[in-house]
Amino acid sequence: MTKPRIVIIGGGNGGLLSAHRLADVADVTILEAGIDPGDPVPHEFLHEHAFPEHDWDYTNEDSGHHLVRGRVLGGGSSVNAAAGSRGQPAGFEAWGEGWQWDDLQPAMRALETDEQFGSEPYHGDTGPIRITRLKPGPLDLAFYEASKAAGHPECPDHNAPGTQGYGPWPTNRVEGGRWGALAAVAPLVRERVTLRPSTMVDRIVVQDGRAVGVEVNGGEEVIPADLVILSAGAYGSPEVLWRSGIEAPEIGEGLQDHPWVMMNVLARDEDDVMARPVSGSLLRAGVADDPSDEFQVFPFSTWLYDRTAPRNSYSVSVALMQPESRGRVYRDDAGETRISLAHLKDASDLERMAVAVRRTAAIIDAMAETGIVAVPDDAWWKQDDLTSALREHVETYNHPVASCGIGRTVDRRLNVVGVEGLKIIDASVMPRIPDGGPNLVTMAIGWIGGGIVLEDLGL
The missing domain is CATH 3.30.410.40 (Cholesterol Oxidase; domain 2)
Known part of the structure; x- marks a missing residue:
């Protein structure tokens, strides 16, 4: 039986975790615009906090402040403060059917090895992400x-x-450094997928209402796909959809940050x-x-x-942690991406x-x-x-989410409304910001999203 071809756009938390679940049953290609620092992870990606050469260089138009987004394998989890907080159960009530606290918990437990509380029923002790308290x-x-x-x-x-x-703090920063998707998950998938770092996505190719491939590097190549998973983050996923001529509902609207x-x-x-x-x-x-x-x-x-x-x-x-304000990612008259966090x-x-x-x-x-x-x-x-x-x-906690939310741009199985063969699996699909950091929550979305794909493919 021929394996389905799955192309994942973005090697951050959502992309790597979904790839981890799919790699053994599908022909998976990960397209990452940034570099792959390699294994073992270099010192700076474990310990440093300023990466101007590995950043997407976004700006909040409201304040002029720089918005940190990692342009590197592991995405934001390769440059963040490694917060390992989940948020409160009540914060997920607005997420709706299939995405409540109880729905997310199996993924949370599967992801982590909690070094202090792993034996508790709401924690895990066998997952790739080490959680500790320093x-x-x-x-x-x-x-x-x-x-x-x-x-x-x-x-x-x-x-x-x-x-x-x-x-x-519960943190995935252990004494050896930042133990995020780059250090913990990338080594689990490198030999099981086709990983293409330093590869810029131009657009998703859509024919007759279905995603059939991804064009990269200035149009020099189209990578065919039976399924495309967009995992470019709360700022990047709307950009890719626009470049692809996709007009799903409310793209870029509803953006939230703490x-x-x-x-x-x-x-x-x-x-x-x-x-x-x-x-x-x-x-x-x-x-x-x-x-x-x-x-x-x-x-x-x-x-x-x-x-x-x-x-x-x-x-x-x-x-x-429970803001009501919502901003947006949008295109100006010149077609340039603009971001307003509306804090x-x-x-x-x-x-x-x-x-x-x-x-x-x-x-x-x-x-x-x-x-x-x-x-x-x-x-x-x-x-x-x-x-x-x-x-x-006021500044940003650098927790952008919800720009392609469930119930708006995607349905509850993360399908982009109006386009077959295209899912979004990243922080942008959160319907509302949780009252914890999105680091572990986005990993859980990647884990659950990979499971949804397995169900859809009957695998």
């Missing part, structure tokens, strides 16, 4: 004490359903920062004590991401973010009282007009 540094411990004094409970496992409080601000202080000693510069401590709490409306506080080394910052700069960052556009987001910042400021002040950090005299969050300050300082 030993706290001095600033993490001070953050814990200040959070406790503010009335927050201790939370040893932020991936336990329904829990909130302060505790160590609004995020940095409250920068100076540590007493740069060694305190660098003892645990990233993936250390995390606080999750309900805005105005509403547990269903969550904000996150994530301290980290500013210098890791901004080499112009002092090495003792410490960013206490705050994110609103804090909804009035309720602005109000709730102000509450989260005030509550975080109290924690920072408590840390400052111990002398471990110093608050700048001109701290923006101390301004009388906090609303204006928030609009000026």
Whole structure:
């Protein structure tokens, strides 16, 4: 029996995880615009955080801020902070039939090996993605004490359903470095698929309403396919659809991201920062004590991401995890892709973010009282007009999702509406942003999407 030919556009979380499930029963080709760093993974892709030469160079038109997106095998998971948080069960209620918390859990468990809680029924202990919680540094411990004094409970496992409080980040950054799709999944598929790095996709070829192949590298080649899986991410997937002349519903609309601000202080000693510069401590709490409306506080080394910052700069960052605002990916009159994240556009987001910042400021002040950090005299969050300050300082948590959402651009089996033989399997299909990072959730979508393809093919 001839194996079906499946072409996957994009080697990020969605693409690699779906390829992992399909590689033994199909002739799978992965087209990745970026490089394949190889196996073993080079040091920088395990430990570094600034990759201008491996970035798609997107910009948020609202603010002019750069939007980090990895142009490399592994996609965003090769350049991110390696957060391994799933979000709360209630955050998936809006996803609809087949995509609820209980539907996602088998994939979550299959993906992970949780080094502390793998024996718990909601965790896994045999999957390729290692999840751990790193030993706290001095600033993490001070953050814990200040959070406790503010009335927050201790939370040893932020991936336990329904829990909130302060505790160590669940992370796929183990002591050997970033253990994401590049380090953990790519080695499982390289010898089982045709992997084509540094290959730019021009368009999906559609004939008589069906995807039949993918044109690459300026039209020099068309790769035939029985099924095309688009996994180019929340910004890239709409672009590929437009270049292909596909007019599915609401392409690029409904984009969501977590609004995020940095409250920068100076540590007493740069060694305190660098003892645990990233993936250390995390606080999750309900805005105005509403547990269903969550904000996150994530301290980290500013210098890791901004080499112009002092090495003792410490960013206490705050994110609103259930935003109502929605932006869009769209084409301007010249046909260029534009991105508007529309952070804090909804009035309720602005109000709730102000509450989260005030509550975080109290924690920072408590840390400052111990002398471990110093608050700048001109701290923006101390301004009388906090609303204006928030609009000026809001940035992105770099969690873009939902630009080709289920129920809009794709159906519940991830088929692109109006085109046969074409699925989208990446973060763009999320109907609504979860109240955790999309890293593991996108891997779960890749895992489930691969299973859907197996069912569709009767394999």
